[in-house]
Amino acid sequence: MEWQQIIGFYHVVKLQSFTKAAEATFRTQSALSQQIKALEKEFDCQLFERAGKRNLRLTAEGERFLSFAELVLRGSEDLKENLEAMKGNNRGRLKIAAPFTTLYHLFPEAVRQYASQFPEVELTLLDRPQQMVIELVLSGDIDFGFALEKVIPKSLSAIRWKQVETVVIAPTGHPLCALRRVSLKQLAKYPLILPPKHLQHTGRILLEKEFQKNGLDYRIIMESSNIELSSVYVELGLGVSCGSIIRNLPHLKKRKLEFLSLSHLFGPDHIALVMRRDKATAPYKQAFIRSLLGERSVESKDQTAT
Structure with a gap:
């Protein structure tokens, strides 16, 4: 051989x-x-x-x-x-995958600083849906990925990063905005903009299960793979959307939108860094993790997703 x-x-x-x-x-x-x-x-x-x-x-x-x-x-x-690390060199490859929204809102400044600090590292970023991120981590095709903690298998190592909240995204002045708490029955009255079914997005799966469990009819007027696109059509009045967001993101605050909490129906979740347990983490890779997660990241490598 x-x-x-x-x-x-x-x-x-x-x-x-x-x-x-x-x-x-x-x-x-x-x-x-x-x-x-x-x-x-x-x-x-x-x-x-x-x-x-x-x-x-x-x-x-x-x-x-x-x-x-x-x-x-x-x-x-x-x-x-x-061997490169023993020579004091920060040279190698770093391949990361994350959903569009994470790459768009949370990565740019960290990537800019990292690329400047480690010019000899061949950095590759992949825009992939969550399930594909997990598959790429499991196959060893990427060094690490980012996904919601609830979709990460326990066989992988996960480190919490940002807390997210499940919300209804509605245009300013929408009837749902006047409610103290949005119920499933009230939500089902309006056309919905949800992630494509083939992506097996956990938020859509959970929402549809709740609708079906409560015998509620609902209509999906549009499928959209990211919150940014959904928000454009919500603002136009086509329908309302549901998604997991980080509060106070500047890009979303600029739009005429309201974010109505569904935390009474769906608990909080976290965006987490996910990697294989048997994957070695070179110093230049640890540096990227620290740039996002801080010093706690290296000590937390063996944390298991719950």
Whole structure:
């Protein structure tokens, strides 16, 4: 078994294509195919099931080998980072994923300062919905991500960052704004702007469950993947929206909107930093975490999401 065979196998799995994997690893498709065949011959098993020209599936043996490959490649990256740190170098890669709203409102200044302080770090930011953030963390494709604490599996390490509150977003002067407390029955009377169903957004799932449990009919007039877009159409009077927000964000305060608490129906939550427990954290990565979460962040790495 050779190093290049492991790298080639890993890229075939991730890219679901021998052609793309060959391009990504700077070798011919024929050479890559031969390396995979050599692995299968060495271990006397089939690693892939080829169901048609474009459908690659791992066999049970392939799944086991993928776990091994991920462990080896992750160990290699950790070793490189440790050796650079021993030399006093802050050089390496940092890959982070978070939903649009988090990146838009909470990251810009921290990213600007970090990029200035660590110019040799190859920083990559990904705009991804929460469920995809969790998947990327679990697969080891990113160093860490940001998501609501309630969606983070207990197998991952999570550090609380910002508290959020579930609210109704309504245009100023809307009838709901005159109520002391918004009930589900009152909310269901108005067209709703909610996250797309395929994103499996926890807020929408919980809200729809409550509607159904109480036998309430409701109408979704628009699906929107972020609060910023929803707010535009709420302000136009198309409907009302529900979402988890941090109070007093400047961008939202500029709009003619009211934020009506639903804390009596849905408890508070937190945006949390999430990472794998077996993921090494190089000094330059710790520096980014500290820039957002403060000194408590490193000591809190083993905190489990609840």
